[in-house]
Amino acid sequence: MTRAERAWVVLGEVLDPEVPALSLRDLGIVRDVIDHGRELEVVLTPTYSGCPATEVIEQSVLAAIEAEGLGPVRATLRRAPAWTTDWISEEGKRKLREYGIAPPGPVMPEAAVPIRFRRREEAKVACPHCGSLHTERLSAFGSTACKAMYRCVDCLEPFEYFKPI
């Protein structure tokens, strides 16, 4: 394996500090690993503008790669294209469900039209516990920037939903 390939493996084991069910690779925020010869560069794309985990993520990336003896390494931020939940891997979505968080549905083009009153079509969110589609939103915002609160009307369990953006 090349040094960059080994770094990708390492990054598959660094967990997101706020959703520790997911690795940074699952989350889709590692955009590139570039071997500059002496130095390794890891390119990250932030999830939300104000995500307080951004700095921690950067630190844990550097620490993990150094610990594996793949350094020296630096992390750079790439803002465009903006991160989308569509970049969360299938493996990541499965892990989220097992962790009790409903994974995001695909980002719908109608999300670009925020103001539409009267029977806005909401995508059905499946309960990660029992699979029922009979669920309701309790709160548009949740414990972290990326989630909303839901409740299953069938099994009555509350759960979090990873908002599609």
Place this chain on the structure above:
Amino acid sequence: MQATSIHISQEPRVQYLLRIGDTALILAQRLSEWTGHAPVIEEDIALSNIALDLVGQARAVLTHAGTVEGAGHDEDQLAFLREERDYRNVTLVELPRSDFAVTVLRNTMMATFLRLLWERLGSSSDAELAAIAGKAIKEARYHQRHSADWMVRLGRGTAESKQRLARALDLLWPYAAELFASDAVDDAAAQAGLGPRWGDLKDDWLADMTAILGESALPVPPFVPFLSTGKHGVHSEHMGFILAEMQHLQRAYPGGVW
């Protein structure tokens, strides 16, 4: 590390960026006052999260403004070491948080405006600003939708909630005019392809606000001659108090970081 005030370039490009960054920053500061005080926990979380998104947007834009200015000012220096007259936020965002109706209406007015602004900035000739906008637009859409939902709930809720929202409208609506009062800074930005003249967003803003107010069973008030001047650094009497609180740590412990 210095605790003395810094002064900022009057270059129109820098000024245009400061208007965006400062507007997001001061609105975030006002919203964060609700943390622990909102009427229900869901809204406590919502207002705190919206504040967090705005702080993130402000950080990115202020960092970029510092880079464009080229005088070595970072985001913290820009946020915490300027004098009141050097802040370029619109006056609307510095008004006291007041009651929940005022907060909901201001969030709706500002999210509607910022959504339109970020949409246009997505095609800015400034690649960094366009990249920041690409992220921020997704957040602004969610903020607008959430705030507008609350407008309908308050406007069509109880006699008390409707009356409070109507009072908020009387209070805040006159401050909307400033958003759309374009000047030489706007002209320069439009000419350079940096971003739209803010005045060009007025029709779309009014269309959205008319739809939201209509659903909320409230009339669209007329615009009045009053024009606030926060964008030019001439702020209301409330601004000094915000800055005293915001700047206290950096002034007392220069260069302090978390």
